[in-house]
Amino acid sequence: MKYNIPRGTFDILPEDSYKWQFLQDSFRKFAICFGYQEITTPIFEVSELFERSSGESSDVVQKEMYRFCDKKGREFALRPEGTAPVVRSYVENNLDKLSKRSKLFYLGPMFRYDRPQAGRYRQFYQYGIEFIGSNNPYYDAEVIAISMLWLNSLGLNKLRLEINSVGCPDCAVLYDKALQEYYRPFLGKLCPDCQNRFNTNPRRLLDCKVPSCIELRDDAPSQLNYLDEPCEKHFEAVCNYLQAMKIKYIINPRIVRGLDYYTNTAFEIVYEGLGAQNSLAGGGRYNGLIEQIGGKSVPAIGFAGGFERLLIALEEEKINYAEKPKPDAYLVCLGENVRLEVLTYLNDLRIKGLIVDYDPDKNSMKAQFKAADASGAKYAIIIGEDELANKTINLKNLQTGEQIRVAMNAEDTKQRIRAKI
Ligand SMILES: [Zn+2]
Ligand SMILES: [Zn+2]
Structure with a gap:
């Protein structure tokens, strides 16, 4: 029996995981600098949360949600997006009592049953910001700035910020x-979905x-x-703040976010290199959502972006944003007794934060040095019977070939490797 990964999902394999770690850490640090704190919610919630927030008529709820019942018959859904869970948590935990402003960010997988294609998956990883607690247009600009400036900081510059107001x-x-007035004469030409939308949500x-x-x-009236x-006035103020921040934008009245709870500012960041799936991040104000799911009326704004398309864009631009970690050192041991006696030293090196590779299946000096080279390690730590007896090591710089004999002391070894001796 051979098992395959579910369609529309992917494994992050070891040789790529450093890229994901880098991007996640980078976003985390960036958001923290703007005063945001991480919030982590479960990957599933009661289905009704999304039905209430996204709207019954939305594609997400109608077609794309992964639904399941637990053993007691309660209906749950894998989260199709990150905002509703964060707002559920905000209301449930009375976060407004801690501070008038909640500045939150999240990272994690979302799920949508959608047709898989380049950059679009059924399980996808998002990063997002939610600012809850003020209608000040400054915060619209701040949230937009975080998304734009972070993508810029990674080295992407073919970005286009498009903004709109949905009122x-x-x-x-x-x-x-x-x-409705505009579309009425064309009603017969619309797709069946749109014929429904004509009445429920034009x-x-x-x-x-x-x-x-x-x-x-193309000829429909503009929002x-x-x-x-x-x-x-709100929209003008957002534009003014963006200008003050020297963040370029274009106004695109066609941006309507796919979810019902958006009000006022809506925006999208498009990467000009990608084809049809060219949106890297998007968001907007959702002043109505918190009340809609049982909280007080509190204004809020947020955005979310996907890591998959971001990775494609970074690869396409050949941006060297993250370096694959290589071992600091490779431990070369000679003699059975040595192999036992060095283990506390080896563990100490790792406890102190050095990446040290060691392979007990390699015996000869030659095999071990070959492995050290293959690993990309910067140093070899060489220990034989003689070194062990004197509590010393040979520290060899594998790039220059230089070698020195020093004390077998993990802290000392770390200092020397860090100082590139
Ligand atoms: Zn209005
Ligand atoms: Zn249609």
Whole structure:
């Protein structure tokens, strides 16, 4: 019997894992510098959480959610996105009591039953930010800045920031009417999904991926012409903050986020090198969500990005963003007795944080040096009977060939290797 990985998923193999570790650590550090703290929620939640937050009519809920029942018949779903779980936790744990502002970030896998293609998987890894507690447009710009500046810091510069405002529920009523008026004559030409959306959620029509629907979209009225005064002012202020931060953007009135809870600012970061799946990150304000799932009315904004497409973009640009870790040293031992006696020293080196390779199956000096070279180790630590008797080691720089005899002391060895002696 041979088993295969489920379609639309992937293994992160050992030779690639350092890249993932680097990107995760890098995002973590970046978010912390902006004052954000990590929050980790379970990978499954009650299905209703996503039905309430994303909206019953959304593709996510209708088609893409992995649902299951536990043994007591309770309905759960693997999380298709990160915002609703974070907000559930915010409400459940009364995080608003700790501070008026909650600055949160998360990392982890999400799940959607979707057609797999380049850069799109059924289990995918996201990084995200959620800022909860203020409607100040400064925070819209801060959240956008984190996503843009982090991607920039990795060396990506063919990025395009697109922003829009989807207004508040008041604006949406006006806009939905305008859209229905525009689409009504074409109702017969719309795909079956869009015919449903026409009544339930006309803004979703703009998001459809069916070619004939995309064509009709070009002349549809723009969201930005249907903003009320507070929403227009908010959007202007966000633009001003971005200009003050010297973050370039273009206004794209076609950005409608795929989920129901977005209000006001919506944005997307597009990498110009990728094909159809070119969105690296996206997000927006969701002032209505917290109340929608049982909390108080608290304004919030966030974004999420996927690691898979980011990795493709970094590879495509040939950016050397992370270095594969190599051993600091390879331990070469000669003699049975030595092999036993060096073990506490070997463990001490590793406890002190040195990466030390050692292979007890290799016996001859020649075989061990060959293995040391193959491992890419910078140093060889050579110990025979004579060195053991004198409590010394030979430390050999494998690049220069230089070799010195020093005390068998893990701290001393570490200092010398770190100082590149
Ligand atoms: Zn409004
Ligand atoms: Zn359609």
